[in-house]
Amino acid sequence: MNKPLLAALAALVITGAGAVPAVAAQADTAASVGKSTTVKAAAAPAIQAVNFAGTVSLSNCSGSLVRFPSSESDDPALVMSNGHCLETGFPAAGEVIVDQASTRTFGLLNASATRVGTLRASKIAYATMTDTDVSLYQLTTTYAQIASSYGISPLTLNDTHPVAGTAITVVSGYWKRTYACNIDGFAYRLKEGEWTWKDSVRYTSACQTIGGTSGSPVVDNATGNVVAVNNTGNEDGGRCTDNNPCEVDANGTVTVREGINYAQETYQIPACFGLDNKLDLSRSGCVLPKP
Numbered sequence: 001m002n003k004p005l006l007a008a009l010a011a012l013v014i015t016g017a018g019a020v021p022a023v024a025a026q027a028d029t030a031a032s033v034g035k036s037t038t039v040k041a042a043a044a045p046a047i048q049a050v051n052f053a054g055t056v057s058l059s060n061c062s063g064s065l066v067r068f069p070s071s072e073s074d075d076p077a078l079v080m081s082n083g084h085c086l087e088t089g090f091p092a093a094g095e096v097i098v099d100q101a102s103t104r105t106f107g108l109l110n111a112s113a114t115r116v117g118t119l120r121a122s123k124i125a126y127a128t129m130t131d132t133d134v135s136l137y138q139l140t141t142t143y144a145q146i147a148s149s150y151g152i153s154p155l156t157l158n159d160t161h162p163v164a165g166t167a168i169t170v171v172s173g174y175w176k177r178t179y180a181c182n183i184d185g186f187a188y189r190l191k192e193g194e195w196t197w198k199d200s201v202r203y204t205s206a207c208q209t210i211g212g213t214s215g216s217p218v219v220d221n222a223t224g225n226v227v228a229v230n231n232t233g234n235e236d237g238g239r240c241t242d243n244n245p246c247e248v249d250a251n252g253t254v255t256v257r258e259g260i261n262y263a264q265e266t267y268q269i270p271a272c273f274g275l276d277n278k279l280d281l282s283r284s285g286c287v288l289p290k291p
Helices: 143-150
Strands: 055-057 062-067 076-081 096-101 105-109 115-128 134-142 167-172 177-192 195-203 217-220 226-233 246-248 261-265
Touching (some): 062 167, 062 217, 062 226, 134 143, 167 226, 177 226
Antiparallel strands (some): 055 105, 062 076, 076 134, 096 115, 105 115, 167 177, 167 217, 177 195, 195 261, 217 226
């Protein structure tokens, strides 16, 4: 996983492959499991300019101010990051956290990566490292209030499955740095240490993310929408261990791809939130793990 900065030195570095800066070594920690076959797709649309507007920096990770296709301006705003970036530490395998009080703060960035304000959580609406690696914080402010105060709009989560070959940009609010590559394919199961994730996004080798980039939004260059949340990479060729996720296909075959990094799809999240951005895991179409 690309560890949270504070935990990185003592724990795993989940997001990045390759050498990780000393500070990043404390950044994010996540588990990475196996990748599946690479899927060919039509030529990717022309690359659009992707900037930092709407991304946030956490104390140990990256994240983004997000909305769903059905979200309204007066809804409580949400910030998305990784489950392994929680201030309370890594959720155990099988653990799901909902509606847990939190006063965590986030540095809101504008297009040029300048911090323009501080956002505060009222609660962790949802978080887990089971099947996926995601955290969603509900804020004390609405989208309209944030737009009025800072001129920043949220990023929209796409509600359809990402496509192999898509040109993407991983936008790190922590490092104020971007990584451009393509979706190489999808891992049926990605296993890292005690955690297993389903249908993970595999990047092409150009996205050499590092510790501290955990929780970064993965943006489709053509639409500007978020298709995944960055979370881990195989650092030194280890097999299914912390910081060395492996791919496991439907037949149980394990593949290790040293230096390759991964993200968790986010298209399934909107179906689990209803009116006023309220979490409802019983909604039709919601497949996120339940407590």
